[in-house]
Amino acid sequence: MARQSGIIPLKGTIGNITFYKTKAGHLAREKGGVDASRIATDPAFVRTRENGAEFGRAGKAGKLLRTAFRAMLMNISDSYMSSRLTREMVKVIQADATNVRGKRNVIDGEAELLKGFEFNSNGRLGGTLYAPFTTAIDRTAGTLKVDIPAFIPVNMLASPAGSTHFKVQVAGAEIDFEAETFVNSSAASTELPIDATPTTVMNLAVNVTANSTKPLFLILGVEFYQQVNGALYSLKNGLYNALALVDISGMPASPGGGSA
Incomplete structure (x- = not known):
């Protein structure tokens, strides 16, 4: 190139x-390049076929995760997000210690490796929201939550130019990577002014299936708005809206102590 x-x-x-x-x-x-038919059959390219199979599996898993959170992803702007997520999904699959190369998958991998993934590299949550927060996933109840103590927005937010208000959002998803299905839910604060007035304590919780045996994912985001003549308008380009995976509960342990 x-x-x-x-x-x-x-x-x-x-x-x-x-x-x-x-x-x-x-x-x-x-x-x-090498002819595709040779790659598909030649023993010399067995590693290439194995890597290709797992890369394809990673891409499909990343697409399913993005679809589960699509409503929130529509409000951010990062043209390289899909490829970045696929790259991280490859690492999840490579952590599968159960299956042989070429057969490794997300279910037997380490989904927790995705924790901290930033969906928007232009507006990272870690560089946008400086207020402390805690997360919790109750698999038995099917509850995923984020708790944020009161904070002063003008001090604890790195807001883009032109923004006057913000909203904190959470979403949770229970994802079946084998059946390619998901259950999701979301919650959000009201639109709040970016000023020196302390917020109230935020306890944002969402629910999925109780006693789920599938991986659970929790994301946290901040969306910015501009007030014009008393009306609030979302900053449509989404360049600085932040969104990240803040907590993950992978496959629960089976009664025998191994992975489900």
Whole structure:
């Protein structure tokens, strides 16, 4: 891959060179590679097939997780989020100590490795909300919650220019990666002014299936608004809205002590 440096950027293919545009600029690369049928059958490419299978599994798992939280993800802007999540899902799958290479999966991996994942690298929760908070997942009751003590917004929020109000949101999801289904729920504070008035204590809780045997995920986010003539408008570009995975409960232990 090489960067185009000419006055007029090219798009398309000339000979064995393909010219294309990305967010990183206009690039060029040489066509080539191993024939797909050989990769699919040649014993020399067994590792490639194993890696490909697990990467595909990671991509599918990441898409399911994104779908479960789609309502909140619609309010953030990060064009590389999907690829970043897939990369982290690969790590989850590689932590599977039960299955052989190529057969490893999210269920037998370590879903907890996703804790702390920032859905918006442009507006990270860790660099947006400085108020302390605690999380808890009660698998028996099917309750996921975030508790935030009272705080002064102007001191404890890194708010984008033009914003006058904010809202704190949580969402929980119970995800069945094998059946590709999920149960989700969300809750939010009211829209609050970004000023020196302390907030009330926030106890935001959501519910999924009680006694679930599936991985449970809890996300926390901050969305910003601008007040114009008494009306609140969401900052639609979502560039600085923060959202992160703050707590995860993977597969519960089986009665025999192993993974379910």
